[in-house]
Amino acid sequence: GAVVSQHPSRVICKSGTSVKIECRSLDFQATTMFWYRQFPKQSLMLMATSNEGSKATYEQGVEKDKFLINHASLTLSTLTVTSAHPEDSSFYICSARGGSHGNEQFFGPGTRLTVL
Amino acid sequence: QKEVEQDPGPLSVPEGAIVSLNCTYSNSAFQYFMWYRQYSRKGPELLMYTYSSGNKEDGRFTAQVDKSSKYISLFIRDSQPSDSATYLCATNAGGTSYGKLTFGQGTILTVHP
Secondary structure, eight states: OOOEEEEOSEEEEOTTOOEEEEEEESSSOOSEEEEEEEOTTSOEEEEEEEETTSOOEEOTTOOTTTEEEEEEETTEEEEEEOSOOGGGOEEEEEEEEOGGGTTOOEEOOOEEEEEO | OOSEEEOOOOEEEETTOOEEEEEEEOOTTOOEEEEEEEOTTSOOEEEEEEOSSEEEEETTEEEEEETTTTEEEEEESSOOGGGOEEEEEEEEOOGGGTTOOEEOOOEEEEEEO
């Protein structure tokens, strides 16, 4: 399978600050990347879909001004949580699809965000 | 009603047992079916990917899809303690929602020695 990395793996920040999370496809070109959020003991909830060079498509209920997504290249997408608050604390996971892998999605290891 | 229903368990079995994990879905447009394994504090790992009804086998894992009943299953033979994880089923409709996955809640599996 393909490899997707995320950085950082965990981050702790103060309320009101902004946090950037990077998602990289290491061995294939990801035409589409997805950002998910997962609360403890719950499943993954899709936040947004981003295609390289285009604006992200956000799921209903997800604030696009709070969760800024940039997909500037075929191997990198970033999620910025702006003015983070404790309720934004969660496990953020990206996935990527593209290249010869067709419809298959490959997930990153996740980023644990804790907002104090 | 959720689009994909999955019994969250937890499910506890002895080593060597056959494990059966199941999901049902309600949207007839779903065409692609996946099973992911997720270890604690890690991202999901793709185990099985199927498109059509029937069985698909990969080592100790068998994925089964019954589109007429909207029912998908994952069987694990000769289960090992290392199989202890959360198993997530996922589906996708293809077409304009190509790539957009809908996940089940996940089943927590523990295989004890």
